[in-house]
Amino acid sequence: MPVQKLSLNSSSSARHTLAILSGKGGVGKSFVTSSLAVALRRQGYRVGILDADITGPSIPKAFGLTEVALSDGKNMIPLETETGIKVMSINLILEDPSAAVLWRAPIVSNAIHQFYENVNWGDLDFLLVDMPPGTGDVALTVFQSLNISGIVLVTTPQDLVELIVDKSYNMARQMNLPILGLVENMSYFTCPHCGEQTDLYGPSKAASLAKKYGLEKTLRLPIDPNFSQKVDAGKVEEIQVPGMDTFVLGMD
Numbered sequence: 001m002p003v004q005k006l007s008l009n010s011s012s013s014a015r016h017t018l019a020i021l022s023g024k025g026g027v028g029k030s031f032v033t034s035s036l037a038v039a040l041r042r043q044g045y046r047v048g049i050l051d052a053d054i055t056g057p058s059i060p061k062a063f064g065l066t067e068v069a070l071s072d073g074k075n076m077i078p079l080e081t082e083t084g085i086k087v088m089s090i091n092l093i094l095e096d097p098s099a100a101v102l103w104r105a106p107i108v109s110n111a112i113h114q115f116y117e118n119v120n121w122g123d124l125d126f127l128l129v130d131m132p133p134g135t136g137d138v139a140l141t142v143f144q145s146l147n148i149s150g151i152v153l154v155t156t157p158q159d160l161v162e163l164i165v166d167k168s169y170n171m172a173r174q175m176n177l178p179i180l181g182l183v184e185n186m187s188y189f190t191c192p193h194c195g196e197q198t199d200l201y202g203p204s205k206a207a208s209l210a211k212k213y214g215l216e217k218t219l220r221l222p223i224d225p226n227f228s229q230k231v232d233a234g235k236v237e238e239i240q241v242p243g244m245d246t247f248v249l250g251m252d
Contacts, residue, residue, distance in 0.1 A: 006113060006145045009075055012121035014048070016251065017147055018128050018180065021172070022154040023164035025133035028185035029154045030058045031227065033130040034236045036152065037085050039244040045125040045252070048078060050115050051089035052142055053132040054108045055101045060091045064234020069093050075120040083237050088119045105137035112141055125252065135171045143175045150180040150251075155209065157187060157201040162209065169213055180251060181217030182210055189223040219247040 008014060020033040030053070037047045051059040060066070063081040069092040070077050076093070078086040090111060091097040103111070121127065129146065132138050142148065151172050155165045172179055184206040190197050200223060210218045221241065230239050 004145075005147055006117050007147075008121060009117060009119075011075065012119070012123070014121065014124040014127040014147075016126050016149040018126060018150050018152060018251075019131050019142055019146075019148050019177075020128060020152045020154060021131045021139070021168050022161075023133060023135055023168040024155075024161045025056075027154050027156045027161060028221075029133075030062065030130050031231060031236070032152070032154045032183050032185060032221075033128050034059065034062045034231075035221075035239065035241045035244050036248060037126075037128050038083070038237050038239070039241070039248045040126050040251070041083050041085050042245065043248065046084075046123060048086035048121050048124045048127045049088075050112075050119075050127060050129045051087065051091075052112050052115070052129050052138060054090050054103065054111055054138070056132065057089045057091045059087055059130055060089050060097070061234060062231045062236040063087060065089075065092065066097075067092070072120060075118050076114075077120050081237060085237075086121060086124070088115050108138055109141040109145075112138065113145060116146055135167055139171065143171075143177060148177055150178045152180055153182045153213075155182065155184050155205070157184060157199065157203065157205050159202075162205055165209070179213060179215060181219070181247060182206060182213065182215050183219045183221060183247070184209075185221045186223050187220035217247060217250075219243050 022029045040047045051057045065079045078088040187204050188197050189200050206218045206220050
């Protein structure tokens with residue numbers, strides 16, 4: 001029996017809702033989500049991020065958001081980053097952001113529903129959903145309940161990650177959701193002294209995966225200490241991610 005799709009409230013709209021997905025944790029999915037949002041915002045789009053990683057949220061940290069999200073009496077009001085990206089995350093409503101979220105799957109799913117339905121997003125061109133790892137309850141909740149327009153897959157060069165990303169790809173296909181592109185994070189390292197490029201985690205698999213999945217959009221991201229330093233400082237909007245501006249072209 002089909003699950004009823006949720007609707008944004010009367011104060012909100014989103015032309016496109018994209019899920020950033022990887023079956024494996026630790027591949028930099030939240031960094032890719034943040035970088036996608038920054039690139040889209042630089043091109044003039046109105047962008048929001050729904051942090052669906054309820055038990056391991058990291059989006060507020062990347063943007064330096066520490067305030068508590070308030071309510072207008074009817075819906076929650078998302079916080080805005082320095083460049084105007086709207087963000088809603090569990091860490092923005094907890095009294096202690098470091099507190100563990102010990103919730104079972106139905107409660108986590110309900111929180112995601114509220115972040116979608118009961119947040120005053122305004123009018124957005126893109127609402128990006130930062131997914132938790134895996135293909136379990138939360139992924140099903142998002143894919144079945146939210147009006148997802150497409151998916152961006154995130155991977156790294158290791159064989160184990162490729163195997164698990166295959167599961168995410170297959171899940172998306174089973175749910176009849178289009179895959180818009182693939183980002184291979186931590187794909188290479190460029191020596192700052194000699195300029196030599198090294199594949200620290202083995203040869204890139206981006207091209208072979210794109211061919212396997214029938215994808216045209218791919219992007220390889222480097223290992224760059226500056227990236228992690230900026231994210232830790234809440235300055236992800238200052239990062240110039242190579243190739244990201246071109247990667248997002250045509251998503252509208």
